[in-house]
Amino acid sequence: MNKTVDDMIEKLQKENEELKKENELLKTVIDRIHEAVYIVDQKDEIILYNTESEKMEGLDRKDLLGKKEEDVFAQPYYFSEEVTKKILKTGKSLINQPYWYNLNDGRKTNMIFSAYPFYYKGQITAVYVIFRNMNQLSDFIAITLEMQKKFFKMELSQDGAVYLLDDIISINSKMKKIKAEARKIARRNSPVIIVGETGTGKELFAQGIHNASLYSRGPFVPINCAAIPDTLLESLLFGTVKGAFTGAADMPGLFEQAEEGTIFLDEINSMSLSLQAKLLRVLQEKSVRRLGSKDRIPLHCRVISAANMDPIEAVKEQIMRSDLYFRLATITLNIPPLRERKEDIEVLARHFIKKYNHQFGLFVKDISEEVISFFEQYDWPGNVRELENFIEGAMNFIHSKEKMLQLDHVPEYFEERLFLLKLKKDPQNNTDYQYHKKAIHNGTLQDALLETEKTIIESTLMRNKGNISRSAKVLGISRQNLHYKLKALGITNKEL
Known part of the structure; x- marks a missing residue:
């Protein structure tokens, strides 16, 4: 009899240990996924709040667990009434819903969420919410597009950008850091200027940034500003309308051709000061006017530029306009020479x-x-x-x-x-x-x-x-x- 009881106790202990192990595993998995997840019980108290939620909202789970939503989130707070409490009453899920609210530090955040009821023995005992910050969603899409290009690299030649950041070969610690920085900035749309001597791989970085960005679905349009005379460069960049000058035809410029993609202005320091002034206006107004036209065309493309000399020196020597440099150099990447x-x-x-x-x-x-x-x-x-x-x-x-x-x-x-x-x-x-x-x-x-x-x-x-x-x-x-x-x-x- 005692042996039977001991066996049952041992069996229950093993089952209990397995449940603990499974519970820890599920918590670890939930902490590793890219979506923010939190769960409230039938009393509207938070019982789970994962790592991604902490990152998104700048809060610590220790300060939230066991507390009601309205007691821990910035006021006014309507999500509890509009979502979690509503689902506890109705049992109906809400899928892919947009929502915005103010974080505790006053910042506004936009998200897309899905919320579901959890049933146990026929009763709703909890509501779990899965959501993603819209800015994080942009990062996720950029990463996905870059991975897709790795899998289908043959397609890269169609838009002019054949290199990924992973194609840049280096064991140098400084170069590794620059590659990591390039990957981070790729997911935003801020202008980038890449500085380095001839032959260091500036265009490789430009193509890599393009392919790691949300603009990778669009074209990559490079132009060497030093290789083309100013008169021709202006018409190439901005486009022309018929009759603008002898032989001119209706032709979109490279900025227009880079729509939803990236334009790469190589050796920007070689461009004349007068043309730099016109380029500055295009960048400021985010629109372009073809030569001979009165109409302005809105632009939706990313601008990456490159210089084969220190832009600060170029400004000092009056080779480059300071206002253009500051417009282009929101982010600067300095590529070291091979020596x-x-x-x-x-x-x-x-x-x-x-x-x-x-x-x-x-x-x-x-x-x-x-x-x-x-x-x-x-x-x-x-x-x-x-x-x-x-x-x-x-x-x-x-x-x-x-x-x-x-x-x-x-x-x-x-x-x-x-x-x-x-x-x-x-x-x-x-x-x-x-x-x-x-x-x-x-x-x-x-x-x-x-x-x-x-x-x-x-x-x-x-x-x-x-x-x-x-x-x-x-x-x-x-x-x-x-x-x-x-x-x-x-x-x-x-x-x-």
């Missing part, structure tokens, strides 16, 4: 090798330590774009069976840069380097050509450890011809 994040060089080089493996049908799996060493010593004035161009050039010299990118594959134009860099770094060769500079800058054309030829031959011999046959093959000349050039140029192979 300031050299830990990214190898990562990017390997990425570009994979890219050109695919394009050229090659199977390169590695890059030599010597090449990486040169890369990390070089300053890369052309930044990531220059690095990619170099990798593409080197991949053109790789045979289909080769598995490693080495100095043998370096294009000639870059070969001299690397060799001169080595001379700079090596104090023993400083005299040779200074002589080389003098020959090029102060000598005749023939002197410069001979000195350049000597430099390239010495570099090739050095890389091939003095092997004449291999060096001749790399240089594309016969072994006999190389011996002749060594003698003519006074190159002693024993030191290489």
Whole structure:
């Protein structure tokens, strides 16, 4: 008899423990979802208030649980009478209803809610409400659209923006922080200016912001303000009407073409001051007037701009209007040059090798330590774009069976840069380097050509450890011809 009672007690304890575990699990899940959830019982007392509710309303659940709604929320408070108490009486749900009210700190919040009765043993014992702040809803939609673009990336080319923020490759802590900031600001419509040297990836960031925003359904319309004459740029930006000037036709400008999307104004600091004044008016009035027209057309697009120099300096030098800068620079992203994040060089080089493996049908799996060493010593004035161009050039010299990118594959134009860099770094060769500079800058054309030829031959011999046959093959000349050039140029192979 005692054993039976003990077994029953043990069974009840296990069941009770399982219920506690299930209850904790459900509470944890409710705290992790993106919707705000709270529950009131039949006495209209709050019995559950999740983390998202705390975030949305700026309250702490410890101050709410067990209390009536009207006792904890800012007055006047009508939600209890209009929703929860009403559902407790009628048992009818309310689905996807808009609602607004004032938070305890005085701010107005807009939300969409659904409220449902909870039945236990045939009786309504509680009402649970699920709601979402409209601003948070915008964030959720932006995240969803960006994820959709990841899944269906082939569709990106239709609107001109093919890159996502995740496509920006970097292990540098500063770049990671900038990417995180870009993702946050993407979900709003504030103007952004991206500052960085040529080749740092400003347009990649612009496309990434576009694709992570609510404007990603619309087009991405880029224009380089430095590449187009002012007279043409004005008509391209603002559009024209027939008869505005000889040959003019009815044509929407790029601002109109970017409707519900993003316009990207690259190298904005290159735009003339007079055109900057016209652009400022468009941004202030959020409308555009085509050349030759009296009518203004409302604009609904996001503006992202970029500058290849510090905008503050551009303002000081009167290259850029201060009022335009402050209008464009609600948010500023400063992209560091490659020389300031050299830990990214190898990562990017390997990425570009994979890219050109695919394009050229090659199977390169590695890059030599010597090449990486040169890369990390070089300053890369052309930044990531220059690095990619170099990798593409080197991949053109790789045979289909080769598995490693080495100095043998370096294009000639870059070969001299690397060799001169080595001379700079090596104090023993400083005299040779200074002589080389003098020959090029102060000598005749023939002197410069001979000195350049000597430099390239010495570099090739050095890389091939003095092997004449291999060096001749790399240089594309016969072994006999190389011996002749060594003698003519006074190159002693024993030191290489």
